[in-house]
Amino acid sequence: MFKNAIQIGKLWGIPLRLHYSFLIILPFLAWAFGNNIRVLSEMAGIPLTSLGANPYFLGFLMAIALFTSVALHELSHSLVARKKGVHIHAINLMLFGGVAQMDEIPEDPKDEAMIAFAGPLLSLVLGGVLIGGASLFRGIIVPDLQLLLLYLGWMNLFLAVFNLIPAFPTDGGRVLRAFLAGRMSFLQATKVAATIGKAFAFAFGIMGLLTANFILVFIAFFIYIGASQEYQTIFIKNTLEGFSVADLMTEDVRVVDEDTLVSELVDKMFVERHSGYPVMRDGEVRGCVTMGDVRKVEPELHSQTRVRDIMSSEIFKVNPEEDIYKALRMISQEDVGRLMVMRGDELVGIITRSDIMKGFRLREMQGRV
Numbered sequence: 001m002f003k004n005a006i007q008i009g010k011l012w013g014i015p016l017r018l019h020y021s022f023l024i025i026l027p028f029l030a031w032a033f034g035n036n037i038r039v040l041s042e043m044a045g046i047p048l049t050s051l052g053a054n055p056y057f058l059g060f061l062m063a064i065a066l067f068t069s070v071a072l073h074e075l076s077h078s079l080v081a082r083k084k085g086v087h088i089h090a091i092n093l094m095l096f097g098g099v100a101q102m103d104e105i106p107e108d109p110k111d112e113a114m115i116a117f118a119g120p121l122l123s124l125v126l127g128g129v130l131i132g133g134a135s136l137f138r139g140i141i142v143p144d145l146q147l148l149l150l151y152l153g154w155m156n157l158f159l160a161v162f163n164l165i166p167a168f169p170t171d172g173g174r175v176l177r178a179f180l181a182g183r184m185s186f187l188q189a190t191k192v193a194a195t196i197g198k199a200f201a202f203a204f205g206i207m208g209l210l211t212a213n214f215i216l217v218f219i220a221f222f223i224y225i226g227a228s229q230e231y232q233t234i235f236i237k238n239t240l241e242g243f244s245v246a247d248l249m250t251e252d253v254r255v256v257d258e259d260t261l262v263s264e265l266v267d268k269m270f271v272e273r274h275s276g277y278p279v280m281r282d283g284e285v286r287g288c289v290t291m292g293d294v295r296k297v298e299p300e301l302h303s304q305t306r307v308r309d310i311m312s313s314e315i316f317k318v319n320p321e322e323d324i325y326k327a328l329r330m331i332s333q334e335d336v337g338r339l340m341v342m343r344g345d346e347l348v349g350i351i352t353r354s355d356i357m358k359g360f361r362l363r364e365m366q367g368r369v
Protein backbone atom coordinates (compact mmCIF):
# COMPACT_ATOMS: atom_id res chain seq x y z
CA MET A 1 0.00 0.00 0.00
CA PHE A 2 2.81 2.39 0.82
CA LYS A 3 5.25 1.20 -1.78
CA ASN A 4 3.94 3.41 -4.59
CA ALA A 5 4.91 6.62 -2.92
CA ILE A 6 7.47 9.34 -3.45
CA GLN A 7 9.25 11.12 -0.65
CA ILE A 8 8.97 14.88 -0.90
CA GLY A 9 10.87 15.88 2.20
CA LYS A 10 11.24 15.50 5.93
CA LEU A 11 9.51 17.22 8.82
CA TRP A 12 11.25 16.94 12.18
CA GLY A 13 13.16 14.05 10.71
CA ILE A 14 9.99 12.20 9.66
CA PRO A 15 9.80 11.42 5.94
CA LEU A 16 6.76 12.89 4.21
CA ARG A 17 5.60 10.78 1.30
CA LEU A 18 3.02 11.22 -1.44
CA HIS A 19 1.18 8.18 -2.66
CA TYR A 20 0.43 8.15 -6.38
CA SER A 21 -3.31 8.16 -5.64
CA PHE A 22 -2.74 11.58 -4.12
CA LEU A 23 -1.33 12.88 -7.40
CA ILE A 24 -4.54 11.77 -9.10
CA ILE A 25 -6.87 13.35 -6.57
CA LEU A 26 -5.03 16.69 -6.38
CA PRO A 27 -5.99 18.03 -9.84
CA PHE A 28 -9.48 16.63 -9.37
CA LEU A 29 -9.90 18.50 -6.08
CA ALA A 30 -8.47 21.68 -7.60
CA TRP A 31 -11.02 21.38 -10.40
CA ALA A 32 -13.90 20.63 -8.01
CA PHE A 33 -13.06 23.59 -5.75
CA GLY A 34 -12.62 25.83 -8.79
CA ASN A 35 -16.05 24.83 -10.09
CA ASN A 36 -17.68 25.50 -6.74
CA ILE A 37 -15.96 28.79 -6.02
CA ARG A 38 -19.31 30.61 -6.26
CA VAL A 39 -20.85 28.47 -3.49
CA LEU A 40 -17.72 28.75 -1.37
CA SER A 41 -17.55 32.52 -1.67
CA GLU A 42 -21.28 32.83 -0.87
CA MET A 43 -20.79 30.70 2.25
CA ALA A 44 -17.87 32.89 3.27
CA GLY A 45 -19.84 36.08 2.62
CA ILE A 46 -17.26 37.29 0.12
CA PRO A 47 -18.66 38.69 -3.15
CA LEU A 48 -17.54 36.59 -6.10
CA THR A 49 -16.74 39.74 -8.08
CA SER A 50 -14.18 40.83 -5.48
CA LEU A 51 -12.02 37.77 -6.14
CA GLY A 52 -9.11 38.57 -8.40
CA ALA A 53 -7.51 35.20 -8.97
CA ASN A 54 -8.56 32.55 -11.44
CA PRO A 55 -11.05 30.20 -9.66
CA TYR A 56 -9.07 27.11 -10.65
CA PHE A 57 -5.87 28.62 -9.33
CA LEU A 58 -7.69 29.28 -6.04
CA GLY A 59 -8.99 25.71 -6.19
CA PHE A 60 -5.47 24.45 -6.64
CA LEU A 61 -4.25 26.44 -3.63
CA MET A 62 -7.18 25.08 -1.60
CA ALA A 63 -6.33 21.50 -2.54
CA ILE A 64 -2.70 22.02 -1.54
CA ALA A 65 -3.78 23.72 1.69
CA LEU A 66 -6.17 20.88 2.48
CA PHE A 67 -3.43 18.29 2.21
CA THR A 68 -1.06 20.48 4.20
CA SER A 69 -3.69 20.47 6.94
CA VAL A 70 -3.90 16.69 6.78
CA ALA A 71 -0.11 16.44 6.92
CA LEU A 72 0.00 18.71 9.99
CA HIS A 73 -2.72 16.61 11.66
CA GLU A 74 -0.65 13.46 11.08
CA LEU A 75 2.50 15.25 12.19
CA SER A 76 0.84 16.12 15.46
CA HIS A 77 0.01 12.43 16.06
CA SER A 78 3.56 11.52 15.09
CA LEU A 79 5.35 13.97 17.35
CA VAL A 80 3.34 12.93 20.41
CA ALA A 81 3.84 9.25 19.49
CA ARG A 82 7.57 9.82 19.21
CA LYS A 83 7.57 11.40 22.61
CA LYS A 84 5.97 8.21 23.90
CA GLY A 85 8.79 6.18 22.38
CA VAL A 86 7.00 5.01 19.21
CA HIS A 87 9.09 4.97 16.06
CA ILE A 88 7.53 6.77 13.08
CA HIS A 89 8.52 5.42 9.67
CA ALA A 90 6.84 8.06 7.56
CA ILE A 91 3.77 10.16 7.02
CA ASN A 92 1.93 9.05 3.90
CA LEU A 93 -0.50 11.30 2.09
CA MET A 94 -2.93 9.54 -0.20
CA LEU A 95 -6.37 9.57 -1.78
CA PHE A 96 -8.43 9.83 1.38
CA GLY A 97 -6.11 11.74 3.63
CA GLY A 98 -3.03 10.80 5.57
CA VAL A 99 -1.60 8.02 7.62
CA ALA A 100 1.27 8.25 10.06
CA GLN A 101 3.01 4.95 9.67
CA MET A 102 4.15 4.05 13.13
CA ASP A 103 5.39 1.05 14.99
CA GLU A 104 2.87 -0.45 17.31
CA ILE A 105 0.92 2.00 19.36
CA PRO A 106 1.73 1.57 23.04
CA GLU A 107 -0.80 -0.54 24.89
CA ASP A 108 -0.77 1.89 27.77
CA PRO A 109 -4.26 3.37 27.31
CA LYS A 110 -3.18 6.83 28.44
CA ASP A 111 -0.43 6.99 25.82
CA GLU A 112 -2.74 5.77 23.09
CA ALA A 113 -5.41 8.28 24.03
CA MET A 114 -2.90 11.14 23.96
CA ILE A 115 -1.47 10.12 20.59
CA ALA A 116 -4.98 9.74 19.14
CA PHE A 117 -6.19 13.04 20.52
CA ALA A 118 -3.15 15.03 19.37
CA GLY A 119 -4.29 15.11 15.72
CA PRO A 120 -7.83 16.44 16.17
CA LEU A 121 -6.60 18.86 18.82
CA LEU A 122 -4.16 20.44 16.39
CA SER A 123 -6.84 20.60 13.65
CA LEU A 124 -9.22 22.22 16.10
CA VAL A 125 -6.71 24.87 17.18
CA LEU A 126 -5.59 25.49 13.61
CA GLY A 127 -9.22 25.81 12.49
CA GLY A 128 -9.96 28.32 15.23
CA VAL A 129 -6.85 30.38 14.52
CA LEU A 130 -7.49 30.47 10.76
CA ILE A 131 -11.14 31.45 11.05
CA GLY A 132 -10.29 33.98 13.76
CA GLY A 133 -7.48 35.38 11.63
CA ALA A 134 -9.69 35.65 8.55
CA SER A 135 -12.35 37.61 10.47
CA LEU A 136 -9.79 39.77 12.23
CA PHE A 137 -8.08 40.82 9.01
CA ARG A 138 -11.26 41.26 7.00
CA GLY A 139 -10.85 44.28 4.78
CA ILE A 140 -7.08 44.34 5.33
CA ILE A 141 -6.14 41.28 3.32
CA VAL A 142 -7.26 40.64 -0.26
CA PRO A 143 -10.59 38.78 -0.52
CA ASP A 144 -8.90 35.83 -2.24
CA LEU A 145 -6.65 35.25 0.74
CA GLN A 146 -9.55 35.72 3.13
CA LEU A 147 -11.57 33.07 1.32
CA LEU A 148 -8.60 30.74 1.41
CA LEU A 149 -8.06 31.24 5.15
CA LEU A 150 -11.75 30.77 5.93
CA TYR A 151 -12.06 27.70 3.82
CA LEU A 152 -8.93 26.20 5.35
CA GLY A 153 -10.27 26.97 8.80
CA TRP A 154 -13.54 25.12 8.09
CA MET A 155 -11.65 22.18 6.64
CA ASN A 156 -9.55 21.93 9.79
CA LEU A 157 -12.64 22.05 11.99
CA PHE A 158 -14.21 19.37 9.83
CA LEU A 159 -11.06 17.24 10.12
CA ALA A 160 -11.14 17.57 13.89
CA VAL A 161 -14.84 16.75 14.25
CA PHE A 162 -14.87 13.94 11.72
CA ASN A 163 -11.86 12.24 13.28
CA LEU A 164 -13.38 12.48 16.72
CA ILE A 165 -16.41 10.35 15.76
CA PRO A 166 -15.80 7.15 17.75
CA ALA A 167 -15.84 4.96 14.65
CA PHE A 168 -12.76 2.90 15.42
CA PRO A 169 -10.12 3.01 13.94
CA THR A 170 -10.61 6.77 13.71
CA ASP A 171 -8.90 8.94 16.31
CA GLY A 172 -12.11 9.14 18.34
CA GLY A 173 -12.40 5.35 18.14
CA ARG A 174 -8.89 5.02 19.52
CA VAL A 175 -9.68 7.33 22.39
CA LEU A 176 -12.74 5.17 23.06
CA ARG A 177 -10.65 1.99 23.02
CA ALA A 178 -8.15 3.55 25.41
CA PHE A 179 -11.03 4.45 27.71
CA LEU A 180 -12.41 0.91 27.55
CA ALA A 181 -8.98 -0.65 27.98
CA GLY A 182 -8.78 0.91 31.42
CA ARG A 183 -11.81 -1.23 32.37
CA MET A 184 -11.27 -4.52 30.52
CA SER A 185 -8.54 -6.41 28.68
CA PHE A 186 -6.97 -4.71 25.66
CA LEU A 187 -8.35 -7.45 23.41
CA GLN A 188 -11.89 -7.02 24.71
CA ALA A 189 -11.62 -3.24 24.48
CA THR A 190 -10.53 -3.57 20.85
CA LYS A 191 -13.43 -5.94 20.16
CA VAL A 192 -16.01 -3.53 21.58
CA ALA A 193 -14.45 -0.52 19.82
CA ALA A 194 -14.26 -2.42 16.52
CA THR A 195 -17.91 -3.48 16.81
CA ILE A 196 -18.93 0.14 17.36
CA GLY A 197 -16.69 1.16 14.45
CA LYS A 198 -18.42 -1.35 12.19
CA ALA A 199 -21.84 -0.12 13.29
CA PHE A 200 -20.81 3.41 12.26
CA ALA A 201 -19.50 2.03 8.99
CA PHE A 202 -22.91 0.48 8.27
CA ALA A 203 -24.69 3.69 9.15
CA PHE A 204 -22.33 5.78 6.96
CA GLY A 205 -22.66 3.26 4.15
CA ILE A 206 -26.45 3.36 4.16
CA MET A 207 -26.50 7.13 4.50
CA GLY A 208 -24.04 7.41 1.62
CA LEU A 209 -26.10 5.14 -0.61
CA LEU A 210 -29.37 6.91 0.19
CA THR A 211 -27.91 10.34 -0.56
CA ALA A 212 -25.73 9.12 -3.46
CA ASN A 213 -22.70 10.40 -1.57
CA PHE A 214 -20.13 7.91 -2.70
CA ILE A 215 -17.27 9.45 -0.77
CA LEU A 216 -19.19 8.54 2.38
CA VAL A 217 -19.64 5.00 1.07
CA PHE A 218 -15.90 4.75 0.52
CA ILE A 219 -15.19 6.07 4.00
CA ALA A 220 -17.65 3.52 5.44
CA PHE A 221 -15.85 0.78 3.56
CA PHE A 222 -12.45 1.87 4.89
CA ILE A 223 -13.70 2.10 8.46
CA TYR A 224 -15.20 -1.39 8.21
CA ILE A 225 -12.02 -2.91 6.82
CA GLY A 226 -9.85 -0.97 9.28
CA ALA A 227 -11.88 -2.06 12.30
CA SER A 228 -11.78 -5.72 11.22
CA GLN A 229 -8.06 -5.64 10.53
CA GLU A 230 -7.13 -3.96 13.77
CA TYR A 231 -9.15 -6.40 15.81
CA GLN A 232 -7.59 -9.30 13.95
CA THR A 233 -4.10 -7.93 14.57
CA ILE A 234 -4.67 -7.59 18.29
CA PHE A 235 -6.28 -11.05 18.39
CA ILE A 236 -3.25 -12.61 16.67
CA LYS A 237 -0.84 -10.76 18.90
CA ASN A 238 -2.74 -11.79 21.99
CA THR A 239 -2.86 -15.44 20.92
CA LEU A 240 0.84 -15.61 20.13
CA GLU A 241 1.91 -13.87 23.29
CA GLY A 242 4.60 -15.78 25.13
CA PHE A 243 6.14 -17.49 22.09
CA SER A 244 9.64 -16.54 21.03
CA VAL A 245 11.02 -17.11 17.54
CA ALA A 246 13.11 -19.99 18.91
CA ASP A 247 9.93 -21.73 20.16
CA LEU A 248 8.42 -22.06 16.69
CA MET A 249 11.31 -21.91 14.20
CA THR A 250 12.51 -24.80 12.09
CA GLU A 251 15.92 -25.70 13.43
CA ASP A 252 16.86 -28.21 10.78
CA VAL A 253 17.81 -25.58 8.18
CA ARG A 254 18.35 -26.75 4.62
CA VAL A 255 20.74 -24.50 2.74
CA VAL A 256 22.28 -24.24 -0.72
CA ASP A 257 25.75 -23.16 -1.75
CA GLU A 258 25.98 -20.12 -4.00
CA ASP A 259 27.74 -22.22 -6.64
CA THR A 260 24.82 -24.65 -6.91
CA LEU A 261 23.30 -24.84 -10.38
CA VAL A 262 19.71 -23.67 -10.67
CA SER A 263 18.79 -27.08 -12.15
CA GLU A 264 20.11 -28.76 -8.98
CA LEU A 265 18.22 -26.25 -6.85
CA VAL A 266 14.98 -27.06 -8.69
CA ASP A 267 15.48 -30.79 -8.02
CA LYS A 268 16.19 -30.05 -4.38
CA MET A 269 13.05 -27.91 -4.06
CA PHE A 270 11.04 -30.71 -5.62
CA VAL A 271 12.41 -33.40 -3.30
CA GLU A 272 12.45 -31.39 -0.06
CA ARG A 273 9.29 -29.42 -0.83
CA HIS A 274 10.80 -26.12 0.26
CA SER A 275 10.19 -22.97 -1.73
CA GLY A 276 13.16 -21.00 -0.46
CA TYR A 277 16.65 -21.50 0.88
CA PRO A 278 19.38 -19.49 2.56
CA VAL A 279 22.40 -19.24 0.26
CA MET A 280 25.79 -19.94 1.82
CA ARG A 281 29.40 -19.23 0.98
CA ASP A 282 32.19 -20.56 3.24
CA GLY A 283 29.68 -21.29 5.99
CA GLU A 284 28.26 -17.79 5.97
CA VAL A 285 24.82 -16.65 4.86
CA ARG A 286 25.06 -14.61 1.67
CA GLY A 287 21.46 -14.28 0.66
CA CYS A 288 18.26 -16.10 -0.05
CA VAL A 289 16.89 -17.86 -3.11
CA THR A 290 13.22 -18.62 -3.71
CA MET A 291 10.94 -20.19 -6.29
CA GLY A 292 10.21 -16.66 -7.51
CA ASP A 293 13.91 -16.13 -8.32
CA VAL A 294 14.03 -19.43 -10.21
CA ARG A 295 11.02 -18.47 -12.32
CA LYS A 296 12.89 -15.48 -13.67
CA VAL A 297 15.32 -17.78 -15.49
CA GLU A 298 14.36 -19.52 -18.73
CA PRO A 299 14.18 -23.30 -18.07
CA GLU A 300 16.76 -23.93 -20.86
CA LEU A 301 19.27 -21.88 -18.90
CA HIS A 302 18.81 -23.69 -15.57
CA SER A 303 21.83 -25.91 -16.14
CA GLN A 304 24.07 -22.93 -16.95
CA THR A 305 23.00 -20.53 -14.23
CA ARG A 306 24.23 -20.57 -10.65
CA VAL A 307 22.29 -19.69 -7.55
CA ARG A 308 24.47 -16.63 -6.83
CA ASP A 309 23.32 -15.10 -10.13
CA ILE A 310 19.65 -15.17 -9.20
CA MET A 311 19.63 -14.96 -5.40
CA SER A 312 18.62 -11.85 -3.53
CA SER A 313 21.40 -10.68 -1.29
CA GLU A 314 19.07 -8.86 1.07
CA ILE A 315 18.88 -10.94 4.24
CA PHE A 316 15.82 -10.61 6.44
CA LYS A 317 16.90 -11.85 9.82
CA VAL A 318 15.57 -12.06 13.30
CA ASN A 319 16.96 -12.97 16.71
CA PRO A 320 15.90 -16.32 18.20
CA GLU A 321 14.90 -14.57 21.43
CA GLU A 322 12.65 -12.09 19.61
CA ASP A 323 8.90 -12.09 20.15
CA ILE A 324 7.18 -14.25 17.52
CA TYR A 325 4.72 -11.49 16.77
CA LYS A 326 7.60 -9.22 15.72
CA ALA A 327 8.73 -11.88 13.28
CA LEU A 328 5.22 -12.17 11.85
CA ARG A 329 5.02 -8.43 11.40
CA MET A 330 8.35 -8.34 9.64
CA ILE A 331 7.24 -11.14 7.28
CA SER A 332 4.11 -9.17 6.40
CA GLN A 333 5.75 -5.77 6.16
CA GLU A 334 8.66 -6.93 4.03
CA ASP A 335 6.39 -9.31 2.15
CA VAL A 336 8.87 -12.19 2.35
CA GLY A 337 8.21 -15.89 2.76
CA ARG A 338 10.75 -16.56 5.48
CA LEU A 339 13.13 -14.94 7.93
CA MET A 340 16.54 -16.28 8.81
CA VAL A 341 16.96 -16.76 12.50
CA MET A 342 20.47 -15.66 13.33
CA ARG A 343 22.48 -15.43 16.50
CA GLY A 344 25.19 -12.99 15.47
CA ASP A 345 26.48 -14.34 12.15
CA GLU A 346 25.35 -17.88 12.85
CA LEU A 347 22.25 -19.24 11.14
CA VAL A 348 20.32 -21.16 13.78
CA GLY A 349 16.94 -21.57 12.12
CA ILE A 350 14.31 -20.41 9.69
CA ILE A 351 10.88 -19.09 10.44
CA THR A 352 7.98 -19.03 7.97
CA ARG A 353 4.29 -18.18 8.16
CA SER A 354 3.44 -21.86 8.48
CA ASP A 355 5.84 -22.18 11.45
CA ILE A 356 3.95 -19.33 13.08
CA MET A 357 0.65 -21.10 12.34
CA LYS A 358 1.94 -23.94 14.51
CA GLY A 359 1.80 -21.47 17.37
CA PHE A 360 -1.91 -20.95 16.74
CA ARG A 361 -2.58 -24.67 16.72
CA LEU A 362 -0.67 -25.07 19.97
CA ARG A 363 -2.71 -22.33 21.60
CA GLU A 364 -5.86 -23.95 20.23
CA MET A 365 -4.90 -27.23 21.87
CA GLN A 366 -4.33 -25.38 25.11
CA GLY A 367 -7.81 -23.93 24.75
CA ARG A 368 -6.47 -20.40 24.71
CA VAL A 369 -8.01 -19.33 21.41
Ligand SMILES: [Zn+2]
Pocket residue numbers: 073074077119120163171
Ligand atom coordinates in the same frame (compact mmCIF):
# COMPACT_ATOMS: atom_id res chain seq x y z
ZN1 LIG B 1 -5.88 11.61 13.19
